[in-house]
Amino acid sequence: MEYKNVSAFINRKAETEYMEIWISEEPKNILFFYGPKSSGKTTLIYKFIEKHLTDQKKFSIKHFNLREVLIVNYEDFLQRFFQVEDPDEKSTSQSRHYDLKVFKLTVASHQKIKNKQLDPFDVMKAELIDLNAKGIRPLIIIDELQALDFIYFNSQRELIKELINFFVAMTKESHLCHVLLSSSDGYFIEKLYNDSKLKKTSELFEVDYLPREDIFYWLNNLVKESNIKEYLLSQDQIEYVWEHFGGSIWEISTLLGKFLTVCQDGKVPDDQMRKVIAKYMVQARSYFEEYAGLKKHLQALFAEVHKKSAKGFFKETELGLLVDGGFFTEDKLREELNALVQKNFFYYNPTLAEYKLQGRSMEIGLEMYLQEMEKLRK
Ligand SMILES: Nc1ncnc2c1ncn2[C@@H]1O[C@H](COP(=O)(O)OP(=O)(O)OP(=O)(O)O)[C@@H](O)[C@H]1O
Ligand SMILES: [Mg+2]
Numbered sequence: 177m178e179y180k181n182v183s184a185f186i187n188r189k190a191e192t193e194y195m196e197i198w199i200s201e202e203p204k205n206i207l208f209f210y211g212p213k214s215s216g217k218t219t220l221i222y223k224f225i226e227k228h229l230t231d232q233k234k235f236s237i238k239h240f241n242l243r244e245v246l247i248v249n250y251e252d253f254l255q256r257f258f259q260v261e262d263p264d265e266k267s268t269s270q271s272r273h274y275d276l277k278v279f280k281l282t283v284a285s286h287q288k289i290k291n292k293q294l295d296p297f298d299v300m301k302a303e304l305i306d307l308n309a310k311g312i313r314p315l316i317i318i319d320e321l322q323a324l325d326f327i328y329f330n331s332q333r334e335l336i337k338e339l340i341n342f343f344v345a346m347t348k349e350s351h352l353c354h355v356l357l358s359s360s361d362g363y364f365i366e367k368l369y370n371d372s373k374l375k376k377t378s379e380l381f382e383v384d385y386l387p388r389e390d391i392f393y394w395l396n397n398l399v400k401e402s403n404i405k406e407y408l409l410s411q412d413q414i415e416y417v418w419e420h421f422g423g424s425i426w427e428i429s430t431l432l433g434k435f436l437t438v439c440q441d442g443k444v445p446d447d448q449m450r451k452v453i454a455k456y457m458v459q460a461r462s463y464f465e466e467y468a469g470l471k472k473h474l475q476a477l478f479a480e481v482h483k484k485s486a487k488g489f490f491k492e493t494e495l496g497l498l499v500d501g502g503f504f505t506e507d508k509l510r511e512e513l514n515a516l517v518q519k520n521f522f523y524y525n526p527t528l529a530e531y532k533l534q535g536r537s538m539e540i541g542l543e544m545y546l547q548e549m550e551k552l553r554k
Contacts, residue, residue, distance in 0.1 A: 181433045184401040186425070187390045188220055191383060195224050198379075199315070199354060203347040206340075206378035209358035210365055212523040213534055214426035217358045217383045218319055229315065236307050238278060238316045242323035250332055254296060260286045279303050297342045304352040314353035316343070322361035322518075333371070340372040348377045358383075362524035363517045369526065380527050385423030385535065392418070394428075404432060407439035413449055420453050422536035427456070460541025461548065463521065468545075473503040475549060477512065481522075481533075482542050489530040 198207055209217045218241070229235045240256060247253055258281040279300050281289070288294035307314045328336045343355040357378075359365055368374055386394075395414045398404040409417070421427045431452065438448040468474035480498055484490035492513060498504050504512065513531065516522045521538065522531045533539045 178403065180403055180406070180436060181429065182403045183219075184394060184425075184429065185219065185223055186386060186394045186401060188216070188223070191220055191381075192224060192227075194381065195220075196228065199228065203351045203354045206343050206347055206355045206357060206374065208365065208374075208378050208380045209356065209383050210362050210380060210526060211360060211383035212385060212424075212532075213360045213520045214424065215360070215383050215385050216425055217360065220383055221317060221319060221356065221358065225317075234311075234313060236312050236314045238314065239319075240278070240317065241319045243320040245323070247323055247327055248330075249327065250335060253327065253332070253335065254286075254289065258286070258296065258299070297338065300342065301346070301350075301352070304346060308352055315356070316346075316353055317356045317358075319358045321357050321359040322364045325361065325364045328364075328367075336368070337372045340368060340374055344373045344377045360523075361517060362526040363514045366524070366526040382525065382527070386425055387423055388418060391423055391428065398432070402429070402432060404436070406436055407442055407444050409435075409444060413444065413446070416449065416453070420457065420537060420540060424535040424537065427535065427537060431456070456537055457540050457544060460537045461544035462541075463538070464542055464545035465548070467519070467521070473498075474512075476501065476503045477509075478542060479546060479549075481531075482546055485531075485533060485539075489525075489528075489532045491530055 195207075209221070211217055225237060225239070229237055242256070245252070245256055247256060257279055259278045260281050260283055280303065281299060285294055285299055289296050289299070304314050324336055343357075346352045347355050365380075369378075392414055394401050395409050395417060398408070417428065417431065421431065434452045435444045435449065438444060438452060464478055468478060476498055477495070480495055481490055484494045492510065495509060498509055499506055513522065513524075517524045517531070520534050523534045524531050533542060
């Protein structure tokens with residue numbers, strides 16, 4: 177049976193071209209994808225691998241999606257990045273050997289690493305050298321890098337720094353492999369940046385929400401791009417969707433699914449469309465309401481952010497009134513902004529040091545929240 181509302185893959189031409197050039201050049205720096213929550217970073221990586229890197233005689237891809245695992249200590253880290261070879265599997269052919277998505281480790285080396293007699297990065301490097309000697313290009317991809325923030329901030333800061341510095345050595349210094357890191361937590365990226373050798377050794381590349389023309393193309397081509405045959409949207413309706421969700425593809429694809437439940441005679445009635453969208457906006461408003469509750473300093477923060485982000489973004493330095501007014505100390509303000517980035521209220525762009533609300537729906541949610549607070553005050 178065929179699915180309706182299948183995952184689309186709209187445009188990303190510029191991003192794909194950028195990656196094609198990056199992979200064709202000798203490794204020189206770490207490529208760092210960042211971008212708002214659910215902007216399509218992971219999908220772009222998968223599509224790129226699918227299209228360009230499937231030839232295992234040419235490429236060896238070490239692909240770690242850290243969202244799928246919980247990493248809370250050094251052991252978890254090792255387990256995630258290495259696979260201990262089963263000695264009984266000695267007969268496996270050389271080619272199968274390099275199909276592994278992780279680094280391989282003999283039982284003996286694993287023990288040595290555990291006893292700290294062997295550096296895991298030396299093992300990684302040896303495999304990269306080996307692959308290069310065989311004419312195979314290794315590529316290390318770590319997606320959802322923010323999953324490492326727990327061990328970074330709690331126990332293994334040195335380890336993560338070492339990992340990043342290892343990648344710098346493998347790219348900029350020895351040119352042994354391409355490294356692509358990806359995260360939606362710009363704040364964590366910045367922390368890593370400041371603490372390790374990432375500055376001037378990595379290239380930050382933003383994978384943003386889709387622009388207006390892409391959303392219009394998508395919503396005008398629902399059969400082709402999403403296998404939705406049940407309804408067509410009018411231009412006014414498409415405009416309405418754009419006004420409420422901007423280029424946030426994940427929210428739009430969920431919305432398209434909701435429209436399937438209310439469409440009639442090949443259309444989505446306007447009143448139904450508005451009702452469905454209003455629910456999302458109320459939900460976004462509730463996020464602010466629940467988070468701030470009766471806490472005056474958070475209410476003040478949200479009000480100030482709303483004022484300062486009328487131009488589309490805000491900067492920490494524009495929130496001085498919150499410190500002067502005694503709502504936050506400077507450190508507490510930064511901590512709170514960081515927490516709000518992690519909780520996906522805000523998106524932080526580390527190259528510009530700018531914050532944004534996490535998408536158009538959150539902007540509207542914030543407006544609604546503040547209006548409601550105003551009403552309560554009267
Ligand atoms: N170019 C695209 N066109 C249409 N839909 C897309 C596109 N890219 C991604 N999507 C859809 O958007 C959703 C989010 O994509 P994805 O998980 O790749 O984002 P992400 O940036 O990796 O998210 P996160 O910030 O959580 O890591 C998925 O359902 C995916 O199918
Ligand atoms: Mg992702």
